[in-house]
Amino acid sequence: MKIKIAFFLIILVFAVFFFYPLGYVFTKSFYFSGGFSAVFFKYMFTNPILRESITNSFILGITVTLITACLAIPLGLIISRYKFRGKGLLSGLMLLPMIMPPFVGAIGMRQMLSRFGSINLLLMKTGLLKQPVDWLGGSGFWGVVLMEVLHLYPLMFLNVSTALANIDPSLEEAGMNLGANRRRLFNTVTFPLMIPGFFAGASLVFIWAFTDLGTPLIFEYTRLVPVQIFNMVTDIGENPMGFALVVLVLLMTVTLFWVSRRFAGGEGYAMMAKGQVSRVEKDAGLAGAIPIYVFLGGVIFISVLPHISVLLTSISKEWFMTVLPSETTFKYYGLVFRHPLTVSSIRNSLFLSSISTVLDVGLGLMIAYLLARTSIKGKGLLDAFTMLPLAVPGLVLAFGYVASFSGGILDPRNNPFPLLIIAYTMRRIPYVVRAAYAGFQQTSAAFEEASQNLGATAFYTFRRITAPLISANIIAGAVLAFSFAMLEVSDSIILAMKEQFYPVTKAIYTLVGRIADGPYIASAMGILGMALLAVSLLISNKFIGKKMGELFRI
Template sequence: MHSEVVDQALPAPSASPGRRRRKSPPFWLRIPLMALVLVAALPLFYVVARASETGLLVAWQLLWRPFVFGLLANTLKLMVLVTLGCATIGLALAWLVERSDLRGRRQWNVLLCLPFAIPSFVSGFTWISISPMFEGLGGTVLVMILSKYPLIYLPVAATLRNLDPALEESARMLGYNRRQIFWRVTLPLLRPALMATSLLVAVHMLVEFGAPSIMRYQTFTTAIYQQFELEFSNANAAMLSALLLALCMLMLWGEFRLRGRGFARTGQGAARRSAPVRLGAWAVPAQLALVALVAIGCGTPLSMLGFWIVEGSSASFPLMTILETLGSSLSLSFGGALLSCLLALPVCLVVVRYHGRLAWLADRLPYLLHALPGLVIALSLVFFALGYVPALYQTASLLLIAYALLFMPMAQGPIRVALEKASPQLEEAARTLGHTPMSTFLRVTLPIIFPAIGAGFVLVFLDCMKELTATLILGPTGLDTLATAVWSHTANLEYAAAAPYAALLVLVSGLPVYLLTTRAYLRQQGA
């Protein structure tokens, strides 16, 4: 959503073992962690169980087919094209805003992030409502680039903003020109942020469902959902899930390897900005390019939503149905955000305050879950509910569990940062006064980290509002959210009927994104 959100989606480097106290977490922290470990193992258990039911020979025959190779090619093409497009646009925008004399940098920083507030499946629906020519690979790549480039732009811009200007000035004194400084000094310093966020975009493309489904471009996720619909929880869906899970694990392994490398050191609290590069004759074309990007990424979807709302005004909108759908979205998102924060709290406490294998597992497990496809997690929960707890199937409780598994890292990030900044001496002083660990947490630690809990709650709430795949599979019968209403109406080519739900979804998502982006930029500027 903004640079902090992307940074929070990646775990911070762990402190060295020598700096942590070697003590085991108390019993009241172990219980939720063990429950989380058991639930997190469900996707792997699901894939192994389904493969064992079909047998290795049948599983191999299901995977070794031209259909699967076609899905793999489609998915990889989408991933590579979107990642390269987002990296190119994000890097260019970050340089323009942070290194040039571009006018209105503060305003552009906000405007360039607004397309992120529009869910990709909403944007896809507006583009194909213009013309069917946007269906397929080309239109899907366009929509996904416009939706995901802020994931790269924001952290790269923040890195540029915090670089020590002396590094580039020293290169200039050695006789390097602007172009040489960029390629030999600036770009290597940006490489960690650029590559890490590019991998994040690539993982998102592997598991993306909404936009490819609406734009009629078949990938692994759309094929898994189709197989699940055609033949309930069948072997084909399980085998495709296994292959998709393997791809995601491979990307996650690359992300961990990249995160562990130290490429360069950025300036530690540089107190001044580097001298901006004068655009000269390129100033007007640069402004026009930014206007065009915002107009295409934000203006087109909003304009088409307005068009379809006006177009459908002749037919009476089901106001009560729309309000009920909005209420369902708000209540489920509230519950998912609350459960995510409740699970993130013990995880963060164990990671920051304790040491050992349990802390190591708690540190990495949520991010592993965050990289897994929501479709695979949903299917694994269906498999578990039908096999062991049938009363839980198609209930709001099961859907809230899926939300928590998918989005808990969004709450874990800010809470962990707040705990690391909170002095442990305050907790130790409370313990010496006779308080129990639980009492110390409630009276000392919780008031300190409460603002961070609120920030994590908002972030998870917004992601739950836009979630589609798990809601389609796990949602109770007859229950619709804004996201599923948009998807179902668009699948039936009912664009005017989908427009009010899409507009409400953009409105609910857009205001917090705007406020969070503005606040983050002002804070980074020292305002």
């Protein structure tokens, strides 16, 4: 009975705070003049600005996905196929871009890639350029592409490397024995077998690039769907076009999520070997290791440029028309803890993230227990509900909250804290569920059965037996949920409308637009946020090890 009540409460939470806002937006997008109409969708493709924004968003998503694929596939092949010194260290360094939100890195990259930024000044100083080059492409498109690629290629790499590791090497050996060269072997055997993992990574990258709000705002590249949706939040009652744009994004992301799940769960790519043989990594040797080091080192160096640029910006006393800062100072780190806006935003984010993490752990444990330890009807539905927040962008959910809860007690215009807590909880609950579920899978149910056979209640058994056994997984999921909530971008920027309620990321965005010391304080806050996320990832990796990558797959 208690299990059924828990199941009902979880479904109710998802119904009210996930499906209701999305359903409200969907309904409003087809409502015009008192009846059903698709006029907003027609206008969406006839209005020049909206049509250009949609086109640019698709071009951006496709461009970022193709470039990340071109990076991730060679990286995955090298890491999974060859043995060389420093492989573990280099593999870890390739995940560094994950510790900084791309919109934070965009602050420093503007300094490096502007017409008279560090890159142009260095190239002109060495005589390689006579005139400065507009690396950002005038509109900022290539700046957004660069930041998205550098931030997202580790996600593609994780999915690709996992897919490659699951391929039975005997199948590739059979292809080579039949005379296939390396190129033909990859095209006809390796790539088809890794398609599920590749498509999962590509879907995640495309959705993220298509729906990212923070990075285009920093580069002032406004002709994109997320920026148009953000601009329409302020007049959501008068301009219903925002509903149609949100539905467009929602349909696209859910479709990709569904197709990706079908690929991952399909039988068309299953390997029929009776027992999979572990792969013997080929020793690269000195001659083979040199190009590997050059390639991996180049990718890592370019990927940490945003981190370096933000760090340099945060310690710059003066940085104008010079390759590096002419003077350095640490005063902006002190201002982070004295500036009224930053102090209140840090306090707000700590409060919001702490509450949402507690809710994530409570709900996540209940869901993971139901999935791993019970045979209740609807487990498949619950599992799908739990993973859906990974597919629905924060931009869509935040817009739905503003639209559906305006005028009520949860109106974010009055106080966004309740909806920010709910949004953070819903967005990060998949991480806690996956971490806890992995713990349940690794723990035998026999211990719990023995406890209950001796007269212990289910709650006592969970508190004294199960929870201690999966505590490492709980801590890992909670740490990730907390750190990602601290640095959540879309929900914070859209829902926090008054300065007194700004979380950290909204404060950073606001400071970037202020003259004088604004960008420098924002960079200092970005570095502190990066340090928080880095420590969180290290702690989580310490607790759950190789299963860490599973948390970032859809």
